[in-house]
Amino acid sequence: MTTPTPTQTLDLAARFPGCVTPDERPGYSGWIVPANKLIEFAAALRDEFGYDLLSSVTGVDYFPEDRMEVVYHAYKTTGGAGLVFRTQTPRTSAEVPSLVSLYPGVELQERETWDLLGIKFNDHPDLRRILMWEGFSGHPLRKDWHEAYFEEEGKPFKNRWPVGKIIQAEDVNPFNDNIAYPPGFDAKKWIPEGDAALYGALAKYETSDETGLNTDHIVVNMGPQHPSTHGVFRVAVILDGENIVSLKPVMGYLHRNHEKIGERNTYLQNMPYTDRLDYLSSMSNNFGYALAVEKLINIAVPERADYIRIMMAELTRISNHCMALGALFNDLGTFFTPLIYLLEERELILDIFETVSGSRMMCNYFRFGGVARDLPEGTLEKIRGLAFERLPRKIDEVDRFLSENEIVRARCIGQGILTAEDAIKYSATGPLLRASGVPYDIRRADPYGIYDRFEFDVVVRQNGDIYDRYMLRLEEMRQSVRIIQQAVKGIPEGPIQTGKPQYQVRVPAGEVYGRIEGPKGELGFYILSTGKPNPWRYHVRAPSFINLTAFGPMCIGQKIADIVAILGSIDIVLGETDR
């Protein structure tokens, strides 16, 4: 249990007289910081006020006003509510100072904001596109950017009803004509200068002759098609012999601009899209999104629905960790056996998801103010059977067979170390952070739903290596089983939805950041509403993406064969990384 920190109201306006002002627009909170004071402000926040975890960075386009905002969400790893601050910059020449020097965890996020919104971060060490490719024209999340086949700003589209004119997307958007290039760009003559920039961003080529031998560093590209990258993901590495000198993740191959789609969708329509973020834990994604929107519309959830939500979220955590551990062992060379055995447990959990939601993976089960439907008859029995009989036994089995296995130990202990300071610095969350000795679990640090009623331990391990991440996930599965056991016992009868189910929710203007402790880390949804049926800004703080910031630093000095194991121990899903 974290002891509640004494609530001292921060008076940042007094600390920075005349420049930092509280944000008083209706529905907003936090502080507005002028760009030239940003670094000073962030430094004070970190060193004086203890906000050591800069969790999320994103931008908002206020088109047609000539204004853009960069929004930051900072937290303390000792727990408690967060702090929002923002800085404004003109749209036509959007520039703010980069915070990489203070909070290195923003590196990938600032690149993303530059890529998608065109906000330049001065003094960023490596400001390149990250999700889009180099030959891409424009910044797609800007409100005046339209895709090749643009229908309307917001759904529902008018030509579907009452006089529906059937359109087949491929007829209006033929292959080849759906790309706009930047002026002067010739795709046929183009040499991917992005690659040069990428390699340039890695450490410089050097020859070393300490041993009398002249050795050259070589560049190796792993992926994008590689069995151990868990999807289409590329790693560019510079090697000195077998040792890693420098490493950069390259991603975006699965990018579909989830956020732009989300800004076109109505609030409810977004729910099934969140399933497709981290497709191994769709129930958790639903949870985070539902929480964020519920905060905005200020609606309570009936007790029974709260219990169902927690059971589903914890079952998801178990099934996700089954996958994560199985895949990690694959990467270590066990060649599928543990994975397939763990998949059995996951299958049984997915059976439950299928009975309640109708789909094994794309659950789309949460609604604002409740869940879509009550547990069908017999489901609670099934969950009880799993939680009390099968899962504890199976988790112990995995523990018995693998934790002491000599190969696992030899390859995992002491490898891919991330210290506690580094983990916080790189904004790592979830198992990655806790395996490094930081007891930060949002379910305890900033409880949501009814987690405060359950007894469970926040699992922490001290060494921050691959082995600890493995052990931590195993132990977390046990804790999740504990929570489910309590939920199965305590679940009351009653309604599962507040009010009548509505397909159009009225969302008042304002902003909100809702976050949950997802199986992979802090999953946050930043939503900005203008009171219209579609969100003005919809941003996902994806743990799979941000945890990769620490990937490079963790690998330096390791052997090339350890890359796959380290990546496996971070546990990413590309659907969420690339969004």
Next chain:
Amino acid sequence: MYGTGILKGLGVTLKHFVDTYIEDLRWLGRKRYGSPEGIAHRASKGSRGIFTVQYPEEKVPLPEEFRFIPFLVYDEGQEGEKILRCTSCGICAKVCPPQCIWIVRTTDPSTGRPIPDPAEYYIDADICMNCGLCAEYCPFDAIKMDHNYELASYKRMVFDKETLAKPAAYYESIRPINATAENAARAAKVAARAGKME
């Protein structure tokens, strides 16, 4: 000692293999493969040994809520004509996240007023994300999610009204619990309205 890890690991696989046959012996006299009980047992908390189901010879039973591409429910009239429940109110087309439903409303040629019966109804099945929102929010129980998932095809699948229409009896057969509850609710509504009229 090196090597024990490997032996132990192989032992796990061997145990799983042997478990399959022990389980088979326990099932002597009963069908463990290709029978609903056998499949249900393999997918239960007591499952041991072989876990997989030999699709397509065996199929996992679908829970009632299972959802795949929607269909339009019709009731049969006195002469066996198909009366779609759909009133072309357009809620499903509005709620559909990828916007893959197209409806053309019928208008009465003499008055120009809309008639509650769709002239055309299309679902682009290749774009449909099987979210089930259309079925969830249709106020007339007119569109429901199907159980037929074997739709692989070389062709582009845009389903029109004829393809989508399926009888109410089919709906009741795949979703008995829901259908019974909905029928009762509709009957109660009709009764309530009749009561008010009197």
